[in-house]
Amino acid sequence: MVLQVPDEAVRKSTGGDPRPGVEPRLLVLMLAIAVVAGFFGGRLVLIRSDSSTTGGAEVISSSPLEPANSVDDGQYTPYTGVVKAVTPDSAEGKCSESQEGDAPAALIDQSDTSIWRCRGEGIGETAVFEFDEPVTLAALRVVNGNTAWTDRYTAERRITAIRWTFDDGSFFDQGLAPNDRDAQEVRFPETETTSIAMDVLGVTEPGDDSDLSDAVSISSLEFLAPA
CATH class of the missing domain: 1.20.5 (Single alpha-helices involved in coiled-coils or other helix-helix interfaces)
Known part of the structure; x- marks a missing residue:
């Protein structure tokens, strides 16, 4: 027997018409x-x-960053003319780990085989280049990394930033491409000075885990004056 429930009863029990949902x-x-x-x-x-x-990878510019103490009272206009190389009369500095005192001299000895190289991380390594008489500088050229020793360029650290400070305390920061074996040139306003100090601000990691690779190098450095 099938029980039939009237539609009206269904509407009353559900409060309205039944809807699908x-x-x-x-x-x-x-x-x-x-x-x-x-x-x-x-x-x-x-x-x-x-x-x-x-x-x-971080994008590194080889142009100078805006200096905190501008070399020309805030008017930072790099020199754009012809330049010529000038050589400092002396270079001083010690690697923080090895305490070797002759490393910077390798950059002014006019030799293609000698390099400035410091073992360790490299950040904070410094060197000072001095001229016997005031000179006007307008540019620098840096060969970043160890290009003098066979198969050491990618194995060792490379520098990504250097601060250059003149004898009056003014300075600028140079960004360096870490995978460029050629000379990287940076220009700045003509500045008269008797010295320029180098301070390493940034480096890459070594290319391998050997102790020999934990080092920073500059293979060549040129100071340039207006021609």
Whole structure:
């Protein structure tokens, strides 16, 4: 025997016409899943975005950065004319780990085989180049890294930034491309000085794990004056 329930009774028990739909408990569960998925989806986007901005190689400029103490009272206009090489009369400096005192002299001895090289991380290594008489400097050329020894360029550290300071205390920071074996030139306003100090600000990691590779080098350095 089949019991027949009148349509009117159905409408009264449900408060209106029966409609197809989702059970309330199931609807709440679906909404909760959507909220959680949205939260984690947003987190993944943020993490991916952060990774894209911090990953990869940093772009290094070989142009001078705006100096804190400008070499010409804030009017930083690099010299653009013809230049000629001038050689300092002396160079002094000690590597912090080895305490070798003759390393900077290798950069002014006019030899293609001798280099300035300090063992260790390299940041904070300094050298001072002096002229017997005041000279006007307008540019520098740096061969970054160890290009003199066979197969040592990529194995050792390379410099990414140097601060150059003149005898009056003014200075500028030079960015160096870490994978350029050629001379990298930087120009600045004509500046008269009797000395210029070099301070290593940034370096790369070594190319391998050997003790010999934990070092920084400059293979060649030229000081340039207006011709």
